[in-house]
Amino acid sequence: xxxxxxxxxxxxxxxxxxxxxxxxxxxxxxxxxxxxxxxxxxxxxxxxxxxxxxxxxxxxxxxxxxxxxxxxxxxxxxxxxxxxxxxxxxxxxxxxxxxxxxxxxxxxxxxxxxxxxxxxxxxxxxxxxxxxxxxxxxxxxxxxxxxxxxxxxxxxxxxxxxxxxxxxxxxxxxxxxxxxxxxxxxxxxxxxxxxxxxxxxxxxxxxxxxxxxxxxxxxxxxxxxxxxxxxxxxxxxxxxxxxxxxxxxxxxxxxxxxxxxxxxxxxxxxxxxxxxxxxxxxxxxxxxxxxxxxxxxxxxxxxxxxxxxxxxxxxxxxxxxxxxxxxxxxxxxxxxxxxxxxxxxxxxxxxxxxxxxxxxxxxxxxxxxxxxxxxxxxxxxxxxxxxxxxxxxxxxxxxxxxxxxxxxxxxxxxxxxxxxxxxxxxxxxxxxxxxxxxxxx
Amino acid sequence: xxxxxxxxxxxxxxxxxxxxxxxxxxxxxxxxxxxxxxxxxxxxxxxxxxxxxxxxxxxxxxxxxxxxxxxxxxxxxxxxxxxxxxxxxxxxxxxxxxxxxxxxxxxxxxxxxxxxxxxxxxxxxxxxxxxxxxxxxxxxxxxxxxxxxxxxxxxxxxxxxxxxxxxxxxxxxxxxxxxxxxxxxxxxx
Numbered sequence: 049x050x051x052x053x054x055x056x057x058x059x060x061x062x063x064x065x066x067x068x069x070x071x072x073x074x075x076x077x078x079x080x081x082x083x084x085x086x087x088x089x090x091x092x093x094x095x096x097x098x099x100x101x102x103x104x105x106x107x108x109x110x111x112x113x114x115x116x117x118x119x120x121x122x123x124x125x126x127x128x129x130x131x132x133x134x135x136x137x138x139x140x141x142x143x144x145x146x147x148x149x150x151x152x153x154x155x156x157x158x159x160x161x162x163x164x165x166x167x168x169x170x171x172x173x174x175x176x177x178x179x180x181x182x183x184x185x186x187x188x189x190x191x192x193x194x195x196x197x198x199x200x201x202x203x204x205x206x207x208x209x210x211x212x213x214x215x216x217x218x219x220x221x222x223x224x225x226x227x228x229x230x231x232x233x234x235x236x237x238x239x240x241x242x243x244x245x246x247x248x249x250x251x252x253x254x255x256x257x258x259x260x261x262x263x264x265x266x267x268x269x270x271x272x273x274x275x276x277x278x279x280x281x282x283x284x285x286x287x288x289x290x291x292x293x294x295x296x297x298x299x300x301x302x303x304x305x306x307x308x309x310x311x312x313x314x315x316x317x318x319x320x321x322x323x324x325x326x327x328x329x330x331x332x333x334x335x336x337x338x339x340x341x342x343x344x345x346x347x348x349x350x351x352x353x354x355x356x357x358x359x360x361x362x363x364x365x366x367x368x369x370x371x372x373x374x375x376x377x378x379x380x381x382x383x384x385x386x387x388x389x390x391x392x393x394x395x396x397x398x399x400x401x402x403x404x405x406x407x408x409x410x411x412x413x414x415x416x417x418x419x420x421x422x423x424x425x426x427x428x429x430x431x432x433x434x435x436x437x438x439x440x441x442x443x444x445x446x447x448x449x450x451x452x453x454x455x456x457x458x459x460x461x462x463x464x465x466x467x468x469x470x471x472x473x474x475x476x477x478x479x480x481x482x483x484x485x486x487x488x489x
Numbered sequence: 490x491x492x493x494x495x496x497x498x499x500x501x502x503x504x505x506x507x508x509x510x511x512x513x514x515x516x517x518x519x520x521x522x523x524x525x526x527x528x529x530x531x532x533x534x535x536x537x538x539x540x541x542x543x544x545x546x547x548x549x550x551x552x553x554x555x556x557x558x559x560x561x562x563x564x565x566x567x568x569x570x571x572x573x574x575x576x577x578x579x580x581x582x583x584x585x586x587x588x589x590x591x592x593x594x595x596x597x598x599x600x601x602x603x604x605x606x607x608x609x610x611x612x613x614x615x616x617x618x619x620x621x622x623x624x625x626x627x628x629x630x631x632x633x634x635x636x637x638x639x640x641x642x643x644x645x646x647x648x649x650x651x652x653x654x655x656x657x658x659x660x661x662x663x664x665x666x667x668x669x670x671x672x673x674x675x676x677x678x
Contacts, residue, residue: 092622095634097642132674
């Protein structure tokens, strides 16, 4: 790596870029000059350039002029962009059209406009790009201010809404191709007057508030979104009238989403109860396609015990697990028993743990329990030395990430030893008190 | 526990790939140097993959090395390329349900890739990129592209020319005209 090679700087004939003008006479370019590349490769390399830098670089050379702007495939429209194309808060139309014409290959537009003053011009800007960029296929757009009403022409291009506020529900009427949506409350995807469901056949969905009178809505949503592959629910188990019954009801409904491949659950646990275990069981038994599970459990004044995660035994197909246990009650998680059920997930490839403490004892047979694990991340207060020797036996591990406050006096040597003794380990990333360090094979 | 789904999700495939990478094939640079590379790693190059598939694995293992005739495939470049594919061949496969093209394009390079591609000798860097492009190793071309773009980010046109040794073939008037056309980009953020 970073090895110094001394090559004689010879010259070479340019690669043929299919451009007739350049064919007449083969030109000689220095090997260390970007001029040696044909337009295709040059456009490919420059396609990773940030949007604004492209326009600044257009006058570098004729090749840049041919490639740097035309190769734009996605563009972020944010406040700074709007400011640049506006004069006294009014969009300069001519400017906008000339930009759009220069970038005929745009496929994706990400709207990140925040200021309301620019928000009202958003649709005009989007229309201009739509008229000039024939490859435009997707728009990602937050909908939180009623100044952005999606038109009939723009709506069908919107495929992702990273957040939609409750007053924007009507905009969904035109979004036939929507695949990803984040809302606060489940009721936000229903028309407030007709009660009609406006988001169907989604692939990814996230909501973070639910009350038990949403029961019918949930049932309708599930029925029309059987295509759903990824779901995130942030849900307060204990608040208000959310009884044990209502919790298990929700998960009974969600378990009808049999195509789910990814599920993220964010729980608050205020009192000892078994709704979590029961809910996990229902989903594990029904959602057979589930491969990724992320659980964030925040507990207050209650004890997580070895029953809490027991239902992970129904998740033996799981490939990726993220588990975060935040406890405000100090004494709890020195007890590793709560994590025991993880050992039943033999197909795990990717495991990320945020816990109070990691003990060597827990990892003793980790190589037998997780023979396919290639990514392991542990964030805990302490990380003890005896963990490393167990980790070194994980047969498929490629990446290890450790974040802790105290690292038990572990030094560079220890990590370099781990790299050489572990069969497939390539990278170790260590963060002790936010100081980051890498070890590479 | 072994049901049909197990075969579809590619665990067995992983073992086959590991087995196959124990098979070594020979690659020959345009300068004549011959280097060994694991079969699975070498097949990260679509060019090599197609050759192996049309010749048959047995033929490739026992007979002459695969010749990579493009001038960019120098000994030094080929060594770097083999280092890269031997590191990356067992990367977990991309699951398109979760990772999409746009996110990947915007993702930062891994620490290892950054160190790998940070080559002082620019002629070698460009050889590696051109050779990877010729050999059709998309992941490596992408690493090169991200590296170059991070190097010239925020630089002026003149600085970009100097850094990448680009000849300015515009007249002063032409350059001025383009500059004017793009004046909006210099407006205050």
